[in-house]
Amino acid sequence: MMVGSREFRSVGTVLAGLDAVFAQAERPVRIDACSCCLRPDEIEVLLRTPRQLLSVEDIQPYASVAMLGAGSAADLRYFTPRILELRHTGEMHFLDIEIVYDHMHRADWKSWPEAEAIVELMEALWAEVLTDYPDSEDPGALLPAFGTAVGTVAPNLASWSRLTTAAAVHSLRDFLTDEVKLRHGTLMPNNAFWNVDGDAHHEVIEWLNGGAARQAVDRALARGTEDQDRSRSLVESHAVLAQVRAADHPT
Incomplete structure (x- = not known):
């Protein structure tokens, strides 16, 4: 798929290749876990079943608690x-996306030999936000997930701000109307998984309130479009972002 001048492999294509990319990750011979997080029979299934044959029921108990009450960085890399x-x-x-990427962060995924493939997946997921509305992953979940995993979402916000596709416009409208709240004059993302002390959260706050998002919408409105749904989404986004200015200068 093309986003701007860049071409990305689809999410499905990247996912289909992950097992081969991680071929050198060794299957664990044991998984340490507290019994309240992972039962011995659940561990046994993980150890004896080839990775690609693990079902949701097989791996979900582990995926929910990896790097918390069960497992190590080495076995999380394998799974x-x-x-x-x-x-x-x-x-x-x-299983919340934010939890999956938080666990990878705890396992220091950036040090893995396969890190480049994970970066490619994140780029493909974001490219779908900009091209495949409404079937992409929710950007309101991807942003805190990527913020935890990578430490920044500045590239995501920059590409979103171009608003050159209907998908980008509609997904921004949904994000602003459903997942952002005005609190004490400041627009705040309301996803509970945000690390509110992290750089990525501050980047989103600045983008929403410092004028960048509003200017992006203003530019898109100025370009004009014959797509009435797209125009309506831009107007709705503008109304949300204008609350910051109104809060700063109450009548």
């Missing part, structure tokens, strides 16, 4: 391609 595949294909939809 990561299957966890990502099941989560991003929607089969393991009840």
Whole structure:
């Protein structure tokens, strides 16, 4: 898929190749876990079943507590391609994306030999936000997930700000109307998984309140479009972002 002048492989293509990319990650021979987090029979299934054959029921208990009450960075590296595949294909939809990427952060995924493939997946996921509305992952979940995993979402906000596709426009409208609240004159993302002390959270706050998001919408409105749905989404986004100015200068 093309986003601007860049071409990205699709999320499905990247996911399909992850098992091969992680071929050198060794299957664990044991998984240490407290019994309240992972039962011995659940561990046994993980140890004896080839990674690509693990079902949602097999891996979900581990994926929920990895790096917290169970497992190590080494065994999470081994299971990561299957966890990502099941989560991003929607089969393991009840496990929050933010939790998956937080666990990878705790395991220092950037040090893994396969880190480049994870970066490619994140780029593909974001490219879908900008091209595949409403079927992409929720950007309101991807931003805190990527913020935890990478430490910055500045590139995501920059690409979103171009607003050159209908998908980018509609996804921004949904984000602003459903996942952002005005609190004491400041627009704040309301996802509870945000690390509010992290750089990425501050980047989003500045983007929403410092004028960059509003200017992006203003530019898109100035360009004009014959797509009435797109125009309506831009107007709705502008109304949300204008609350900051109104809060600063109450009548």
